[in-house]
Amino acid sequence: MEPFFRDRIGIEFGGPSPIFTRTRLIPVYPISRRVDQCNFSKDVIWASTRESVVAEAASPSGLKDESYEFVLASHVLEHLANPLRALMEWKRILRLGGAVLVVVPHKAGTFDHRRPFSTFSHIEEDYRRNVTEADLTHLPEVLELHDLALDPGAGMMEQFRERCLMNASVRAMHHHVFSPDLLVHMFDYAGMDVLNVAVERPYHIIVLAQTLSPTVDRTQTKNPNILKADAEWRKKAPFLCEPNQTMPCSHLSFDDLFSSGRCLSQ
């Protein structure tokens, strides 16, 4: 994936992120020419001294069309009420052939492990309804199924509930729960070609996608191959939780997930 980033200019939403530094999993920062930073507020606790833009990740209307060569977003998409709109916008600001690299949590490794995977039809519906970042549709599910024992920073249930109710200003809540397959469907809908998928411990789903010319025959994209049951990335994944499995991961204990290495026994 290096050619998409080496000596190129990109923008990161919700960063900067340790995962993109020299000694970590995806060292994009040291090889790129510049990575601007975009956050929804200038007061975020993870603020950086890099060149910064203040805008919503799902509606960065101040950013010009085709102004970047790559987009990064690590553990951001799950915090967005309208993630498909974000992908559409990230595609808009990318030059043709530019790359989007997203990292989202795999629920098997996080406090979301009891929650069901979000469905593509729901994500599409959020997009069609033009859902805003003030949306709290998923609050009841989050309050019922969030595993507070795995989220020490969230405090007790009442503190957690209060934080969720203030989500429009703190953006800590995970609106949706992504599977790798769901992400591929979203990129496909957004008109991007998924080049690679990886699932890495402790909880990362990593997807690299590329913008395509509108004239490209959509039936010729790589996306159907990426979604095949015998795709290479599935064989390497430390845990798999298919959206259509009959027994949700939540029926397994957290220890089970890690001791077995997979949510699916077959």
Ligand SMILES: [Zn+2]
């Ligand atoms: Zn939603």
